[in-house]
Amino acid sequence: MEKFDVHTGRAVPLRASNVDTDQIIPAVYLKRVSRTGFEDGLFAEWRQSDPDFVLNRPEFEGATVLVAGPDFGTGSSREHAVWALKDYGFKVVLSSRFADIFRGNSLKGGLLTVLLPQEVIDRLWEAVEADPGTEVTVDLVAREVRGPGVREPFELDDYTRWRLMEGLDDIALTLRHTDEISEFETSRRRWLPVTL
Amino acid sequence: MARTMAEKVWEEHVVRRADGEPDLLYIDLHLVHEVTSPQAFEGLRLAGRSVRRPDLTIATEDHNVPTQNLLAPIADPVSRKQVETLRKNCSDFGVRLHPMGDIDQGVVHVVGPQLGLTQPGMTIVCGDSHTSTHGAFGALAFGIGTSQVEHVLATQTLPLAPFRTMSVTVEGTLRPGVSAKDIILAVIAKIGTGGGQGYVIEYRGEAIRSLSMEARMTVCNMSIEAGARAGMIAPDETTFEYIRGRDHAPQGEDFDAAVEHWKSLRTDEDARFDAEVVLNADELSPFVTWGTNPGQGVPLDAPVPDPASFEDPSARAAAEKALKYMDLVPGTPMREVSVDTVFLGSCTNGRIEDLRTAAEIIRGRRVADGVRMLVVPGSMRVKEQANEEGLGVVFEAAGAEWREAGCSMCLGMNPDQLKPGERSASTSNRNFEGRQGRGGRTHLVSPQVAAATAVRGTLSSPADLEAL
Numbered sequence: 001m002e003k004f005d006v007h008t009g010r011a012v013p014l015r016a017s018n019v020d021t022d023q024i025i026p027a028v029y030l031k032r033v034s035r036t037g038f039e040d041g042l043f044a045e046w047r048q049s050d051p052d053f054v055l056n057r058p059e060f061e062g063a064t065v066l067v068a069g070p071d072f073g074t075g076s077s078r079e080h081a082v083w084a085l086k087d088y089g090f091k092v093v094l095s096s097r098f099a100d101i102f103r104g105n106s107l108k109g110g111l112l113t114v115l116l117p118q119e120v121i122d123r124l125w126e127a128v129e130a131d132p133g134t135e136v137t138v139d140l141v142a143r144e145v146r147g148p149g150v151r152e153p154f155e156l157d158d159y160t161r162w163r164l165m166e167g168l169d170d171i172a173l174t175l176r177h178t179d180e181i182s183e184f185e186t187s188r189r190r191w192l193p194v195t196l
Numbered sequence: 197m198a199r200t201m202a203e204k205v206w207e208e209h210v211v212r213r214a215d216g217e218p219d220l221l222y223i224d225l226h227l228v229h230e231v232t233s234p235q236a237f238e239g240l241r242l243a244g245r246s247v248r249r250p251d252l253t254i255a256t257e258d259h260n261v262p263t264q265n266l267l268a269p270i271a272d273p274v275s276r277k278q279v280e281t282l283r284k285n286c287s288d289f290g291v292r293l294h295p296m297g298d299i300d301q302g303v304v305h306v307v308g309p310q311l312g313l314t315q316p317g318m319t320i321v322c323g324d325s326h327t328s329t330h331g332a333f334g335a336l337a338f339g340i341g342t343s344q345v346e347h348v349l350a351t352q353t354l355p356l357a358p359f360r361t362m363s364v365t366v367e368g369t370l371r372p373g374v375s376a377k378d379i380i381l382a383v384i385a386k387i388g389t390g391g392g393q394g395y396v397i398e399y400r401g402e403a404i405r406s407l408s409m410e411a412r413m414t415v416c417n418m419s420i421e422a423g424a425r426a427g428m429i430a431p432d433e434t435t436f437e438y439i440r441g442r443d444h445a446p447q448g449e450d451f452d453a454a455v456e457h458w459k460s461l462r463t464d465e466d467a468r469f470d471a472e473v474v475l476n477a478d479e480l481s482p483f484v485t486w487g488t489n490p491g492q493g494v495p496l497d498a499p500v501p502d503p504a505s506f507e508d509p510s511a512r513a514a515a516e517k518a519l520k521y522m523d524l525v526p527g528t529p530m531r532e533v534s535v536d537t538v539f540l541g542s543c544t545n546g547r548i549e550d551l552r553t554a555a556e557i558i559r560g561r562r563v564a565d566g567v568r569m570l571v572v573p574g575s576m577r578v579k580e581q582a583n584e585e586g587l588g589v590v591f592e593a594a595g596a597e598w599r600e601a602g603c604s605m606c607l608g609m610n611p612d613q614l615k616p617g618e619r620s621a622s623t624s625n626r627n628f629e630g631r632q633g634r635g636g637r638t639h640l641v642s643p644q645v646a647a648a649t650a651v652r653g654t655l656s657s658p659a660d661l662e663a664l
């Protein structure tokens with residue numbers, strides 16, 4: 001996983017609440033067995049059917065920070081939503097509320113999701129809409145988002161922050177504790193079901 | 197200290213706890229399907245890792261499978277590749293698989309309970325958000341992403357941040373014609389699609405206790421639609437009787453010992469929840485959605501709401517957008533909304549009781565002209581049982597299509613899809629834009645409402661039907 005410390009990039013305002021993962025990437029794109037190349041599925045329906053959809057507007061091309069409405073990523077657990085956002089070029093998503101599974105997936109997969117008060121999201125939307133060239137900085141080291149007229153701290157637990165900054169994958173970390181897992185297994189209740 | 201059921205189950209599974217780190221939790225059962233697993237198995241291969249506990253893992257084919265002509269190869273090459281990939285992965289890594297045509301094939305959340313693999317007090321995960329279904333047994337069961345699927349395959353554990361706890365108490369008695377689906381739709385409409393965010397919900401109260409096991413699964417299934425990580429119901433005699441005698445249930449003395457333990461999992465009298473919600477079952481009536489998220493629902497007796505009636509500007513904007521997509525005019529009685537398709541199935545309402553309920557209403561009646569009704573059992577075992585009870589014949593005699601098991605039109609990854617502009621009454625769990633097919637419009641309903649709607653062609657409850 002790529003290390004994350006400070007990212008500065010242009011932002012896209014996505015003014016919609018309850019953007020579910022079926023919208024982020026429709027189910028037809030989930031049939032693939034690869035882990036990359038999901039950028040074509042990102043918001044596919046809106047990109048295909050609505051010429052005014054933000055991602056279709058040339059002024060937002062190449063932006064890397066998605067400024068989303070509340071309850072972003074609700075619905076299905078598909079991690080493809082995170083892959084699609086990353087493959088498309090997004091490094092960070094800002095919102096006042098994320099769905100749990102989506103947030104977990106994003107932080108595991110190296111897409112930084114940052115919780116900010118809705119009032120700060122509103123200000124960022126206005127700034128970016130007024131000038132699409134506006135840059136936003138997301139500083140994981142200082143746990144702070146900076147933009148025009150915005151300097152806002154955000155919360156992220158130390159452990160997740162450390163993992164993202166080191167670019168560490170969870171499995172390798174857990175495998176360091178294999179002994180403890182084996183030890184635990186000796187004390188499981190005898191009637192617990194097995195499938196084989 | 198007094199603890200909730202969720203906290204007890206959590207504590208029993210902590211493998212490792214260290215300051216400043218998430219707890220490492222042991223996973224008792226890992227359910228796998230074709231859509232969210234290929235990249236996880238590929239990850240194992242690339243890192244030269246194996247599946248730690250194939251004996252705690254089980255796979256089934258559900259999302260992509262056709263529900264007709266099972267013996268023909270899957271027509272869509274991409275779907276076929278995904279199913280074939282699962283077969284290869286299960287064979288390479290030694291995981292038990294129930295493929296198409298197998299009697300235990302079906303929607304992953306129907307298969308686990310029917311085999312008796314789902315039991316109280318277990319931790320159960322699956323790369324699928326509706327894993328919350330299994331919480332109906334008092335298991336801590338939740339959906340995970342593909343990276344976590346890989347993590348569980350490799351280590352049989354997951355590092356997890358703690359949840360908060362919420363109680364949703366439903367007191368009173370349901371009126372006739374009102375079902376578990378109406379309870380959960382009403383809960384979601386009350387607390388919103390984000391209302392349960394960060395919580396494990398425990399459903400309690402008289403109305404919940406009197407539900408059958410299958411109805412409890414319907415309630416827990418849609419916890420995720422309220423944003424919750426999981427839903428749980430305390431195990432009781434209903435639970436124990438349901439498990440007893442199933443393939444993987446504890447046998448003999450083990451069963452008694454298990455029951456003793458399961459009883460101890462119930463939330464302590466004086467335990468505190470971080471949040472509490474109360475509903476009265478007596479006030480509930482058949483519920484239907486009008487919008488494009490499961491929180492946008494009203495009683496069937498109500499009209500399509502006017503966006504102007506929403507105080508919160510973002511809810512108002514969402515309602516306007518939803519009504520445009522759904523092509524509905526505020527003020528129209530929900531009962532006057534006509535549908536093209538009725539879908540009875542999914543892990544929410546595709547179990548035998550759901551089919552019985554619907555068949556009882558359909559028996560001796562006809563599906564309305566111009567309406568297509570798809571009945572898709574949650575698993576092949578459900579289908580077999582339904583056929584034994586003569587339910588398949590009832591559906592077919594009424595003009596409905598009686599299909600093979602799978603997710604089907606719940607998400608339209610197989611050929612069962614709505615065409616653009618088509619409208620469905622669906623017993624599934626998500627009415628998102630395009631969920632059942634590009635441009636399709638979905639109204640979430642109970643099996644009772646689905647069956648009555650099929651007969652009348654407009655959203656209806658059994659009470660609206662002419663007596664036979």
Ligand code: SF4
Nearest residue numbers: 326542543603606607
């Ligand atoms: S039936 Fe629907 S909700 Fe259930 S697992 Fe299948 S696609 Fe998901």
